Amino acid sequence: MFKLDRKLIISASVATVAALFVAGCVEGKATPAGELTMNGKPTIDGGTYSPVANGMTGPYAVNTQETANINHGRRATANELKAWDTDVTPTSPPPPGSGTVSEGEELYEAQCVMCHGDFGSGGGGYPSLAKGNAYKLQKTLTNQRNKPDNDGPVRVFGSYWPEASTMWWYIQSGMPHPNTKSLSDDETYALTAYMLSINELRVDGEVVEDDDFELNQDNFGKIEMPNKNGFEPNIDGPGALDDVRKYYANPTNFGAIKVKPSERCMKDCQKPTAKVVRIKEGGGIRDFLPPISTVRDLPKKEGGFDPKAAYEANCAMCHSSFLAPGSSDWAGYTGKGIAKVYANGIKGTEGGMPAKGGSSLTDTQFKSVVDYLIAGK
Amino acid sequence: MKNENSQNDLELSDNSTESSRRNFFKKTASIGAVAAATALSANQATAGDDPLIMHHVKWGQKLGDPVTKNRYGIPSAYEHNNTRRNTKLLASGNFQASIAVCPIHESEGIITPNGLFFSRCHGGTAHVDPNEFRLMIHGAEITKDIVLTLEELKRYPRVTRTHFIECPANGGQEWRGPQFNSLQFAKGFMSSAEWTGVYIKDLIKDLGIKPGAQWMLAEGSDNSEMGRTIPMDKVWDDAMLVWGQNGEALRPEQGYPVRLLVPGWEGNLCVKWLKRLEFSAEPFYCKEETSKYTALKKSGKAIQHFYANEVNSTVVTPSPEKPWTNLKDGDIVEIEGLAWSGMGTITGVDISFDGGKSYVEAQLKGLILPKSWTRWSYMHTYKKGETLLLTSRAMDDAGYIQPTVDEETGVLGVEGVYHRNGVETWEVTAEGKVNHVQIRS
Numbered sequence: 001m002f003k004l005d006r007k008l009i010i011s012a013s014v015a016t017v018a019a020l021f022v023a024g025c026v027e028g029k030a031t032p033a034g035e036l037t038m039n040g041k042p043t044i045d046g047g048t049y050s051p052v053a054n055g056m057t058g059p060y061a062v063n064t065q066e067t068a069n070i071n072h073g074r075r076a077t078a079n080e081l082k083a084w085d086t087d088v089t090p091t092s093p094p095p096p097g098s099g100t101v102s103e104g105e106e107l108y109e110a111q112c113v114m115c116h117g118d119f120g121s122g123g124g125g126y127p128s129l130a131k132g133n134a135y136k137l138q139k140t141l142t143n144q145r146n147k148p149d150n151d152g153p154v155r156v157f158g159s160y161w162p163e164a165s166t167m168w169w170y171i172q173s174g175m176p177h178p179n180t181k182s183l184s185d186d187e188t189y190a191l192t193a194y195m196l197s198i199n200e201l202r203v204d205g206e207v208v209e210d211d212d213f214e215l216n217q218d219n220f221g222k223i224e225m226p227n228k229n230g231f232e233p234n235i236d237g238p239g240a241l242d243d244v245r246k247y248y249a250n251p252t253n254f255g256a257i258k259v260k261p262s263e264r265c266m267k268d269c270q271k272p273t274a275k276v277v278r279i280k281e282g283g284g285i286r287d288f289l290p291p292i293s294t295v296r297d298l299p300k301k302e303g304g305f306d307p308k309a310a311y312e313a314n315c316a317m318c319h320s321s322f323l324a325p326g327s328s329d330w331a332g333y334t335g336k337g338i339a340k341v342y343a344n345g346i347k348g349t350e351g352g353m354p355a356k357g358g359s360s361l362t363d364t365q366f367k368s369v370v371d372y373l374i375a376g377k
Numbered sequence: 378m379k380n381e382n383s384q385n386d387l388e389l390s391d392n393s394t395e396s397s398r399r400n401f402f403k404k405t406a407s408i409g410a411v412a413a414a415t416a417l418s419a420n421q422a423t424a425g426d427d428p429l430i431m432h433h434v435k436w437g438q439k440l441g442d443p444v445t446k447n448r449y450g451i452p453s454a455y456e457h458n459n460t461r462r463n464t465k466l467l468a469s470g471n472f473q474a475s476i477a478v479c480p481i482h483e484s485e486g487i488i489t490p491n492g493l494f495f496s497r498c499h500g501g502t503a504h505v506d507p508n509e510f511r512l513m514i515h516g517a518e519i520t521k522d523i524v525l526t527l528e529e530l531k532r533y534p535r536v537t538r539t540h541f542i543e544c545p546a547n548g549g550q551e552w553r554g555p556q557f558n559s560l561q562f563a564k565g566f567m568s569s570a571e572w573t574g575v576y577i578k579d580l581i582k583d584l585g586i587k588p589g590a591q592w593m594l595a596e597g598s599d600n601s602e603m604g605r606t607i608p609m610d611k612v613w614d615d616a617m618l619v620w621g622q623n624g625e626a627l628r629p630e631q632g633y634p635v636r637l638l639v640p641g642w643e644g645n646l647c648v649k650w651l652k653r654l655e656f657s658a659e660p661f662y663c664k665e666e667t668s669k670y671t672a673l674k675k676s677g678k679a680i681q682h683f684y685a686n687e688v689n690s691t692v693v694t695p696s697p698e699k700p701w702t703n704l705k706d707g708d709i710v711e712i713e714g715l716a717w718s719g720m721g722t723i724t725g726v727d728i729s730f731d732g733g734k735s736y737v738e739a740q741l742k743g744l745i746l747p748k749s750w751t752r753w754s755y756m757h758t759y760k761k762g763e764t765l766l767l768t769s770r771a772m773d774d775a776g777y778i779q780p781t782v783d784e785e786t787g788v789l790g791v792e793g794v795y796h797r798n799g800v801e802t803w804e805v806t807a808e809g810k811v812n813h814v815q816i817r818s
C-alpha cells in the first residue's frame with residue numbers, strides 16, 4: 001500500500017514535466033514515456049527511468065514474484081579478498097613501500113621509454129606522460145584549437161589528472177602494456193616518483209627535483225595535483241550522488257538542449273552566416289583497413305604470404321618510429337645470431353617487444369617479416 | 378495494373394538501344410558457347426531478355442554443400458566487404474589499445490550481427506576460460522562478500538533487453554570539422570544487440586547493501602584491468618551483468634564470458650571480461666575515469682562521470698559508402714536512418730534537405746525501445762542533378778533534441794573529444810555522390 005502511495009506521489013510530482021513531453025510521443029504507441037525522477041529524486045544521468053508498473057518496465061514484461069535469500073555462490077575468503085581488492089584511490093592509499101626518482105628512471109628506461117618516449121614525451125601514438133611544468137600546463141586547459149594557429153590544451157598526468165592515486169594504480173594494474181601486473185609495490189612507487197619529477201610536481205610544498213627523492217606511503221597523500229578541482233560534477237563525499245543528479249538535471253551544464261516538441265524549430269532555423277564546411281582538400285583520414293568497399297564479389301585468392309603487408313599491419317607502428325629498432329640499426333642485435341633475434345621476437349622481450357609483436361602470425365611467417373625488416377624493408 | 382515507371386525503367390535502362398543490343402548479342406554469344414546446354418530450351422532469347430534469367434544459374438544444377446559443412450554458419454563469401462574496419466589514427470600505439478568500427482552503412486534493422494559488433498579494448502581481446510571465471514562481489518558497503526562461478530551466476534533470474542552500446546568518442550574526431558568521408562568511421566563506434574543476463578539489483582538483493590553505498594566499481598580481468606565506477610542509482614535501475622548476445626554467448630571481443638551492461642551509458646563503462654564488483658561510499662578514480670573519457674569544456678573544466686550518450690541520429694541511406702549515383706530522375710527512394718538515445722526512448726526524427734534550415738517530420742519504424750537503436754524513414758522523389766544537404770535531428774522522451782554543431786560547440790568548445798551529438802549532414806552532389814560535411818556559422 002505504501003508502495004502504491006509513493007508511486008502516486010512520484011507520478012504527481014512529475015506529471016507537469018511529463019505533460020510537456022507526452023505531446024511529442026508518437027501517436028498510438030503503447031509504451032509510456034519514462035519518468036525524469038527515480039524514487040523522488042532527479043535521475044542520475046538526466047535521462048528517463050521506467051519503474052515497474054503493472055508487471056512492465058517500459059515495453060518489457062517482468063517476473064514480479066517476490067523472493068528472499070537467494071543464496072548462490074560462496075563467501076569470499078580473507079586471502080581472496082586481499083588478492084583481488086587491490087584498488088588504490090584517494091581514500092584507499094597504496095600499500096607500504098617506497099621508491100626513488102632515480103630507481104624509477106632506471107625502470108622507465110628499461111621498460112617504458114620504447115612506448116612513452118624520452119622523459120614521457122610520447123611518440124608512436126602512445127600517450128605522453130609529461131610535457132614540462134604541470135602547474136604552467138594546467139593553464140592551457142582553456143586553450144581551444146578553433147583557429148588554425150591555436151595551440152590545444154595539454155592533457156597529461158601532471159597538468160590534467162585530478163588524483164595521483166590513479167597513476168599508482170594504473171602503473172601496477174595496467175603497465176607495462178605488454179606485461180602488466182609485473183611490477184612490485186616498491187617499483188610502482190619508484191615509477192610514480194619519476195612521473196612526479198618529469199611533471200615537476202610538488203610534494204608537501206617542494207618540487208620533486210632531486211634524484212634521491214623517495215615516494216612512500218607517508219608522503220603519497222601530499223602530492224599537489226594542479227587540476228584537482230578541474231572536474232565537474234563533484235563525486236566526492238557523502239552528498240556526491242545528489243551533486244551528480246543536480247548537475248545532469250541542468251542540460252546547459254553538458255551542452256544538451258531540451259525543447260517542447262511543439263516548439264522545436266521547423267523553419268528558418270539557421271543563422272545567415274551558416275555555411276557548409278567540407279573535409280579539407282587532401283585532408284581527412286583515409287588509411288582505412290581494409291579499404292572501404294561495398295562491392296559484392298568473391299574475396300581475392302590469398303596469394304603467397306606478403307611480409308611487407310604483415311609488417312605494415314603488425315610492426316610498423318613501433319619499428320617505423322623511434323620506439324624500436326628500425327631497419328638501419330640492427331647490427332647490435334644480429335651479432336648474437338639471427339636465431340636469437342627470431343627467438344626474441346617470437347617470445348617477446350622484457351624491453352617491450354610483445355610476443356610476435358602481438359600478431360597471430362605463424363613462426364615461419366614471423367621469421368620472414370623479421371628478414372624483411374632487417375634487410376632494410 | 379499498368380506500371381508506367383517500370384516501362385520507363387526499361388526504356389531508360391541504357392542510353393543507346395543500339396549499343397545495348399550489340400552488347401547483349403556479344404554476351405549471349407559468349408555465354409551461349411559455354412553454356413548452350415543449360416539454356417532454358419523453350420525460350421528463344423531476344424534483345425531485351427536478361428541472360429541471367431534465360432539460362433540456368435551456375436548454382437542451380439549442381440549439388441550444394443552438405444549440412445555437415447560450416448556447423449557454425451558463416452556469411453556468404455560475397456559479403457566479405459561487410460566487415461569491421463580500423464585506422465591507425467584510432468590506435469593508442471598498437472591495435473591492442475584500439476577500436477575496430479562497425480559497418481553501420483550495411484546495417485539492417487536494430488540488431489548488429491555479433492561478428493560485426495564494434496570492438497574496443499585497452500589491452501587486446503582476452504580469451505577467458507569460462508571454467509576459470511570467477512566473479513567477486515564485495516566491499517565496505519556490502520555485508521556479504523561472495524564469489525560466483527559462471528554456472529552459479531546463471532542461476533539468477535534472466536533478463537533480456539535490446540540496447541545499443543556506443544563509445545562516447547563516436548564522432549569525437551570531428552569537433553573542429555568533418556574528417557571521415559565514411560558513415561562507418563563517422564558514426565560506427567557503436568552497435569546494438571539483444572543482451573541476456575541478470576540485473577545487478579537482483580544479484581545483490583540479499584547481500585546486505587548498506588545505506589552509505591554510493592558507488593560500484595566494475596573491474597575486468599584482462600591485460601588492462603579496465604575499471605569504472607558506477608553510481609548506485611544505475612545499479613538500482615537497469616545495470617546488468619550479461620553473458621548472452623543475440624541468442625548466443627558473448628563474443629570474446631565483447632567480454633566473454635561476462636561483461637557489465639549499463640544501458641545507454643558510455644561503452645567503456647560496460648566493463649568486459651569482468652572479475653570484480655566492489656561497493657563503496659567513495660569513488661575510485663579509475664585509470665580511464667580521468668586520463669580518458671572526460672570532456673574538457675570551453676571553460677577549462679572537464680566533465681567527469683559523463684554517463685549517458687545523448688540523443689543522436691544519422692542518415693544511413695544514402696551515405697558516403699552507399700551513394701545515389703545510380704538513381705534515375707524520378708526514382709522514388711527511401712531515406713532511412715538510425716536514431717538513438719542513452720537517456721530514453723526516441724519520440725521523433727526530423728529530416729532536412731537544406732542542412733538544417735528547415736525540417737519536415739520523418740516516420741519511425743519497427744520496434745521503438747528505450748536506449749535502443751530506432752529506425753526512421755522518409756520517402757523521397759529523386760530529381761537527377763539535384764544537390765541536397767541531408768540532416769537528421771532526433772528527440773527523446775526525456776525532452777532532449779539534438780543540438781546544431783554551433784549550439785553544441787558553443788557550450789563545450791572543440792576540445793571535448795567525447796559525447797558529440799550535434800546534427801550531422803550529408804551533402805548529395807549533382808552526380809549523386811555523398812560527402813560528409815558540417816554546417817557551421
